[in-house]
Amino acid sequence: MNNRENVLELVAVSKIYSGRPVLDRLDLAIPAGSVVGLLGKNGAGKTTLIRCALGLAKPEHGTATILGETAWNLSASAKEHIGYVPQTPQLYPWMRVRHIIDYVGSFYRRWNRALVDQLARDWKIPLAQRAGTLSVGELQKLAIVLALGHEPDFLVLDEPVAALDPAARREFLKVVLEIAAGGSRSVLFSTHITSDLERVADRVAILQSGAISFFGELGELKDRIKRLRLVSTNTFPEAFDLPGILRQRIDGNEALLTTREITAELVERIESQWHATVEIQDLNLEEIFLELHDE
Amino acid sequence: MNRYAQVARTYLGRLRFWIFGGLYLWVALVILPTRWATPHERPDRGLVATGLLLSLLLSGVTGSLAALHLRRLLTGPAAHVVPGFVGPHLLVGALVSPVIWAAVPWAQANMTAMSPLRVIALGSLAGTLSALVLLWPRAIVLLGLLPVFLVWIATQRPGAALLVRFFNGEEPLASTAAIVLAVLAYPIAALALVLARDRAGTFSDELVLDRSHEVTSRWKQPLLHLRDAAIEWRIGSPGRFAWQWRRWLIPCAASWTEIGLLLALVIAVVTATGLASGNADAALLVAAVAGIVVLFIPLSSWRFRSMALAGECTRPVTRRQFVRQFMGAMLWDFAGWTAVASLVSALGYLPLAWAGEWNLLSQFGGHAAILWTLSILLYGIALATLRLRYWLPWFLGLLIGSLFTMGYVLSWLTYWWNQVPKLQQFRPFLGVTVFIVVLAGFGLLLGALAYRRWLTMEVN
Numbered sequence: 237m238n239n240r241e242n243v244l245e246l247v248a249v250s251k252i253y254s255g256r257p258v259l260d261r262l263d264l265a266i267p268a269g270s271v272v273g274l275l276g277k278n279g280a281g282k283t284t285l286i287r288c289a290l291g292l293a294k295p296e297h298g299t300a301t302i303l304g305e306t307a308w309n310l311s312a313s314a315k316e317h318i319g320y321v322p323q324t325p326q327l328y329p330w331m332r333v334r335h336i337i338d339y340v341g342s343f344y345r346r347w348n349r350a351l352v353d354q355l356a357r358d359w360k361i362p363l364a365q366r367a368g369t370l371s372v373g374e375l376q377k378l379a380i381v382l383a384l385g386h387e388p389d390f391l392v393l394d395e396p397v398a399a400l401d402p403a404a405r406r407e408f409l410k411v412v413l414e415i416a417a418g419g420s421r422s423v424l425f426s427t428h429i430t431s432d433l434e435r436v437a438d439r440v441a442i443l444q445s446g447a448i449s450f451f452g453e454l455g456e457l458k459d460r461i462k463r464l465r466l467v468s469t470n471t472f473p474e475a476f477d478l479p480g481i482l483r484q485r486i487d488g489n490e491a492l493l494t495t496r497e498i499t500a501e502l503v504e505r506i507e508s509q510w511h512a513t514v515e516i517q518d519l520n521l522e523e524i525f526l527e528l529h530d531e
Numbered sequence: 532m533n534r535y536a537q538v539a540r541t542y543l544g545r546l547r548f549w550i551f552g553g554l555y556l557w558v559a560l561v562i563l564p565t566r567w568a569t570p571h572e573r574p575d576r577g578l579v580a581t582g583l584l585l586s587l588l589l590s591g592v593t594g595s596l597a598a599l600h601l602r603r604l605l606t607g608p609a610a611h612v613v614p615g616f617v618g619p620h621l622l623v624g625a626l627v628s629p630v631i632w633a634a635v636p637w638a639q640a641n642m643t644a645m646s647p648l649r650v651i652a653l654g655s656l657a658g659t660l661s662a663l664v665l666l667w668p669r670a671i672v673l674l675g676l677l678p679v680f681l682v683w684i685a686t687q688r689p690g691a692a693l694l695v696r697f698f699n700g701e702e703p704l705a706s707t708a709a710i711v712l713a714v715l716a717y718p719i720a721a722l723a724l725v726l727a728r729d730r731a732g733t734f735s736d737e738l739v740l741d742r743s744h745e746v747t748s749r750w751k752q753p754l755l756h757l758r759d760a761a762i763e764w765r766i767g768s769p770g771r772f773a774w775q776w777r778r779w780l781i782p783c784a785a786s787w788t789e790i791g792l793l794l795a796l797v798i799a800v801v802t803a804t805g806l807a808s809g810n811a812d813a814a815l816l817v818a819a820v821a822g823i824v825v826l827f828i829p830l831s832s833w834r835f836r837s838m839a840l841a842g843e844c845t846r847p848v849t850r851r852q853f854v855r856q857f858m859g860a861m862l863w864d865f866a867g868w869t870a871v872a873s874l875v876s877a878l879g880y881l882p883l884a885w886a887g888e889w890n891l892l893s894q895f896g897g898h899a900a901i902l903w904t905l906s907i908l909l910y911g912i913a914l915a916t917l918r919l920r921y922w923l924p925w926f927l928g929l930l931i932g933s934l935f936t937m938g939y940v941l942s943w944l945t946y947w948w949n950q951v952p953k954l955q956q957f958r959p960f961l962g963v964t965v966f967i968v969v970l971a972g973f974g975l976l977l978g979a980l981a982y983r984r985w986l987t988m989e990v991n
């Protein structure tokens with residue numbers, strides 16, 4: 237499993253719900269050994285993408301391949317190497333936590349009981365309690381432990397930290413970093429919490445209008461998208477007609493421009509055309525996300 | 532808009548009330564009265580009985596759905612935070628119920644030659660059931676008793692005489708008592724629910740049960756402890772026969788102690804009924820009722836599991852294996868509970884055996900065949916509907932549809948059978964045979980269609 241180039245390949249995947257295209261000819265290839273953060277607004281289609289990737293939903297168009305197999309017809313052995321945490325884990329409320337762990341473990345040949353016990357201890361998951369009495373955060377932790385128990389090569393997590401408190405989030409991120417440290421395992425996780433993504437993801441995929449608007453290394457994204465602060469002695473026009481501008485806010489002789497692709501030519505052109513001084517500002521991921529979505 | 536009109540709109544805006552209410556009105560006030568269309572011709576007793584029972588069934592379904600609707604509203608967050616929410620809902624709910632179980636039968640009696648006491652007393656059973664459902668949603672499974680009573684009467688099984696007398700309005704005291712009970716039950720149940728709503732589980736009207744409420748209920752703890760032991764036993768016994776299939780059953784494990792206690796309870800009730808009434812038939816009916824209720828036990832867990840298959844579907848098996856193993860485990864569970872239901876029903880024959888009547892094997896054989904057929908039907912309908920969002924109306928609709936089809940085939944065959952003298956010796960077997968063939972066939976057909984559907988379904 238580990239010598240494969242890509243663990244997930246989505247080619248021209250389209251998915252329509254109630255006549256609305258949620259995914260629209262989406263392409264994405266996740267290299268083996270990478271930790272990919274999937275970022276998108278509410279309703280952007282992150283869960284749909286993950287469901288298509290795991291074969292839980294069937295695309296109307298395109299192909300989804302995971303660990304070299306068609307996602308819709310995954311073999312049992314391929315599933316042995318995939319771990320999945322759904323957005324809202326539905327565990328059996330009437331069962332005790334330790335019984336749920338035993339039940340899930342009974343399906344896997346390489347179930348690492350020691351790892352599961354260790355994680356359950358570290359995350360203070362009450363093994364003797366019934367799942368129905370756990371808090372949302374505890375349920376989420378349990379779902380993550382269950383997904384890690386068979387030490388999957390490819391871990392897919394749909395909003396895994398949304399319900400976790402800061403301490404549990406930190407613990408979770410530590411585990412993800414440990415998984416990624418070996419370089420042999422891959423992780424795809426969707427999230428809204430950009431600071432977490434910055435801590436652990438080496439790549440980011442931004443889902444916009446049903447397609448991936450950016451996929452690449454986090455550093456590359458930060459290098460490309462910049463905010464320009466312009467100050468001039470003259471009054472700026474109402475709008476700049478420049479290539480790659482994502483957003484512009486103009487107030488007399490001051491302006492803030494966010495550009496998709498910063499180049500030396502662009503800076504020179506602004507300086508010479510409007511006699512302006514240009515200050516290039518770095519953006520963090522949250523700011524980039526907001527700029528991309530024009531918030 | 533007037534607050535009461537707004538409450539009424541919560542009923543009128545739901546398709547299920549139009550469908551089941553419409554069907555009920557059609558059967559009760561259009562189909563049945565046509566039997567009296569020609570004054571010179573006596574209406575066919577069998578057809579009238581079938582029509583009355585079908586009316587009762589539809590009245591029970593409509594009333595139970597209305598009760599579940601009211602329960603959802605009274606236990607929901609709006610009942611706690613919206614001022615003046617409870618009163619109008621209580622009043623409208625308390626008016627809707629008697630319209631269903633009393634006003635329609637009264638109109639039916641006016642349109643036919645039947646006594647109002649007889650028809651309204653029958654309807655009152657649906658009224659009392661609705662009150663029960665309001666307090667305890669799972670009481671809706673008692674609807675399953677009605678078709679069995681139909682078969683009981685049609686096949687003249689032991690115990691039928693009691694039912695027939697009540698059905699024919701020949702027990703005025705019992706009829707009056709049934710009506711009084713229904714009149715009192717619904718308002719009392721609604722008030723009790725309002726008073727205890729903080730402790731009541733938030734059941735939606737699809738019976739998507741808030742199972743977390745169940746696990747904190749102290750009444751449930753002894754049962755849950757028994758099931759813990761059963762789960763541990765199942766987890767600890769891998770490698771035995773068909774483990775691949777049986778492991779899917781772990782979350783639904785039932786304990787032998789639990790089943791033993793259930794049987795002991797039935798023995799106690801059967802004995803008490805037999806002694807109190809001095810009639811072995813009454814004890815038989817009690818056990819038959821308990822047997823039918825047991826058939827519905829597995830539904831709740833499998834409904835919960837079927838609505839959250841994403842986790843189950845990602846286990847290391849192919850999609851085809853998953854569908855086969857999951858459905859196979861469900862079949863295993865249904866079969867297990869049907870065996871328990873058969874045992875429970877068999878207990879009803881104890882007083883007869885005690886009285887020295889030993890020729891009970893063939894009688895019980897027919898009874899068990901009815902139970903297993905119903906179980907096949909329930910399994911097929913469950914597979915076809917459990918994953919639907921609005922599963923309850925679909926479940927009830929398919930159940931009624933299959934019974935209606937069976938009733939139609941039976942009446943048509945009976946008419947044809949009666950024309951052929953040579954076949955009269957087999958007449959006693961006709962009802963049970965048609966029941967088995969039609970309903971088991973319907974269940975198997977639905978199961979096969981569901982299997983094909985599950986192979987290609989998307990999973991949440």
